[in-house]
Amino acid sequence: MSLEGMVAQMERWIGTGEPNAIQEWYRQRNGAAYVGNWPWCDATITRAAVDSGEYDAVCFGHDFAYTVAHAQRFKDAGAWHAMTNGIKASGIRRGDIVFFDWAGSSSIGAIDHVGIVTGVSSDYRYVYTIEGNTANVCARRVRVVHDIAGFGRPKYKPEPKTTNTSGSSTSTSKRPQVSLSRLVKAFKTDPPKKGTPVSYAPVEVVENALVAERLLAKRYVDGHAGTATRSAYALYQERLGFTGDDADGIPGETSLKRLAKAHGFDVVA
Template identity: 60%
Template sequence: MTTIGLEAMVSSMEKLLGLGEPNKVQDWFRQRNGNAYAGNFPWCDASITWAAVDSGNYNEVCFGTDYAYTVAHAARFQAAGEWTPMVNGIQGSGIRRGDIVFFDWAGSSSIGAIDHVGIVTGVSGDTVLTIEGNTANVCARRARAVHDIAGFGRPKYKTPPANVLPAVSLKHVVAAQKADIAGAQGSALHRAEGLLVERALNAKGYLAARWVDGSLGTMTRDAYSAWQKAYSAKHNLHWTGADLNGYAGMTSLKALGLETGLFKATA
């Protein structure tokens, strides 16, 4: 299956992880935009532009324009009505996976003061998880607090049709949970489907990236339980008992897939 939209954008940024400088993003951007970008220029937004082109999200993320200047990029999101200033805290803002997040190290929410940019991979409590180019001269994962975030743009990503979403079988997930928790550390039954469940929990901020390995062990169970409780409370479902114990049921598995758009639940 070909990944499109939000997940394709995140995947393209993941391709750059560990990239130092000078690098291919700088070379690529220079070839497209000329010698004004000669030498070791700041490339955080150039990496966003590269990933947008690489993933087929150039119009959605960059509005058909190459960006190296973060202020101009954030202003374009604002002009399109896709900008949210960080004035209500992490949880209050609704920031989520796939958002293009802009930073002001001085702590303001002013677009004119923006210093840096990255992409959100998940939210964990009051911490935003990102991938950023040109952070300490490399492309790396970071965890950012509200003070540093000026705001974020939310691209209008293409949404894959439901019939092309990967399927996650409830039967397989239940079997994997039983086997993986009882097995050795890192053991994984039905790893591909387990990865989809874990990516969904990571996207919602309940499972750290280090545990997204396809093994549905105790960390994943606890993350699933935390998500169940939050989802039930948010939608006034009054789930109790086995519906909150961290083990998948069809109702919760279907809800997790729909809420994140990462998979469709099947029997």
């Protein structure tokens, strides 16, 4: 598959509690040492790597349950990046395997936990992740630089190619696509409506990004670009430095592309 295939496989496990099928799968592959309810954050990464066809890229052909050993393997391969210069300078990005030390060090030997990066906030304050065994479930999380020891960068397969109508080869991505023109129409027409009609379903992609930016409450994610969603988008525009009519809560090309880059979706006309 590809980087997006790896992320998709991690998304498949969101909401999984414990004990679970990941633990059982890992036990069947690695023996009785993994009986019972044991920490499964890196086993989740391993399972997603196998299922996405990125086992060699992510795990170097080896199952990992011990996060320290996994991070060290990235370092041995020259693919380890310690989090010593902040989120922006580190270049951490979607698809990176991110390792955490809750005590705040960048020492591999002190690593406590692991997940996959799904995006970075536009102001570089937050890293968005999917993690197994976080509060005993697989879930999306928002992390700050203090908690991140570093990250490994897998050499993913390229995105699959397809042929367009002109006969040229283009990349095929599983990333969500959001039409700017249809989104603008929804933001202008939805707020006065009663209830939660969905005039343009990908509004929900933008709402989830605003939730990740901590500008919109999760309860408003319904695909309806109502007043709360528009107000949250206005706050996002202000965060980017827009003022006046440029921060009216109606998505513009510049702000939407910034949001898309941070949260893994594509903007189309």
